[in-house]
Amino acid sequence: MANIAHPAAVQAEYDPARRRISLNRIFQIPQMFRPAVSSFAGATIGHLNLERPSIGLTAIAAWFRFARWRRMHPIERPADGKRRDRGWMYRSIVEKERLNSEPLDFWEFGVFRGESLFTWLNIISHPDARFVGFDTFTGLPERWRATEVEGAFNVHGRIPETKDQRCRFEAGLFQDTLLVFAGRHDFSRRLVIHLDADLYSSTLFVLTALAPYFKRGDIIFFDNFICSMDEFRAFEDFVKAFRVKYEVLGGVQEYLRVCVKIL
Numbered sequence: 682m683a684n685i686a687h688p689a690a691v692q693a694e695y696d697p698a699r700r701r702i703s704l705n706r707i708f709q710i711p712q713m714f715r716p717a718v719s720s721f722a723g724a725t726i727g728h729l730n731l732e733r734p735s736i737g738l739t740a741i742a743a744w745f746r747f748a749r750w751r752r753m754h755p756i757e758r759p760a761d762g763k764r765r766d767r768g769w770m771y772r773s774i775v776e777k778e779r780l781n782s783e784p785l786d787f788w789e790f791g792v793f794r795g796e797s798l799f800t801w802l803n804i805i806s807h808p809d810a811r812f813v814g815f816d817t818f819t820g821l822p823e824r825w826r827a828t829e830v831e832g833a834f835n836v837h838g839r840i841p842e843t844k845d846q847r848c849r850f851e852a853g854l855f856q857d858t859l860l861v862f863a864g865r866h867d868f869s870r871r872l873v874i875h876l877d878a879d880l881y882s883s884t885l886f887v888l889t890a891l892a893p894y895f896k897r898g899d900i901i902f903f904d905n906f907i908c909s910m911d912e913f914r915a916f917e918d919f920v921k922a923f924r925v926k927y928e929v930l931g932g933v934q935e936y937l938r939v940c941v942k943i944l
């Protein structure tokens with residue numbers, strides 16, 4: 682109940698008329714000067730390798746956008762003020778969306794040893810629900826950050842063991858498995874996906890690959906939404922590119938984990 686910004690106040694700050702004097706416009710070079718500026722930039726700063734500092738600037742910009750996004754999407758907090766974990770978020774959304782009342786498709790992207798997928802197998806009790814866990818099972822295909830480099834989460838191809846007949850796994854890069862899998866799939870059931878692949882590239886790939894199939898009511902869980910250069914940025918790019926309408930269903934740990942529903 683508490684901690685929800687007044688929607689009217691949020692709306693007023695987001696008035697498009699105010700955005701007319703944005704810095705963005707000041708830095709926009711008039712069309713007629715662009716070839717000259719491009720040529721000048723190529724001959725001067727083009728000699729410098731500013732990739733690393735520019736990534737830093739991009740990261741700062743992404744944090745600004747993330748901070749703005751979370752302000753525009755207030756999440757209801759538990760009345761008792763206690764911190765909740767992702768298991769609590771899964772359960773509360775399963776209840777709110779009555780996810781146990783229908784045979785849904787649940788796909789997880791980023792399985793590792795299966796911790797979150799096994800939690801989902803316990804929570805979703807419908808006997809006809811179907812689960813698919815996608816992962817290389819040889820770790821991250823590229824560096825994510827200093828502590829999780831290429832190959833982090835490598836389980837040497839060992840697929841998690843479960844006796845639950847509703848669950849299967851697709852081993853390999855999402856980029857190699859998903860399009861083929863989706864092409865053969867009947868998307869008539871509600872699709873619930875859990876994105877826990879950490880990387881911008883992987884998250885963006887999954888969202889864009891599934892974009893033609895998403896329908897009203899499908900649900901997306903993010904495990905690291907707070908990572909503004911990765912899951913958040915991928916979601917932001919996906920929403921912009923496909924003009925996706927969505928509703929935020931919930932979140933925990935200050936937007937570390939977030940859940941949205943396609944409208």
Ligand SMILES: C[S@@+](CC[C@H](N)C(=O)[O-])C[C@H]1O[C@@H](n2cnc3c(N)ncnc32)[C@H](O)[C@@H]1O
Pocket residue numbers: 790791792793794795796797798815816817818819820821822833834835853854855856877878879880883
């Ligand atoms: C943080 S781990 C998943 C953790 C798991 N969901 C849990 O809660 O224990 C991230 C996983 O994403 C997988 N991954 C990332 N990008 C991938 C890609 N493009 N294709 C396949 N797997 C990928 C990695 O192999 C890694 O196992």
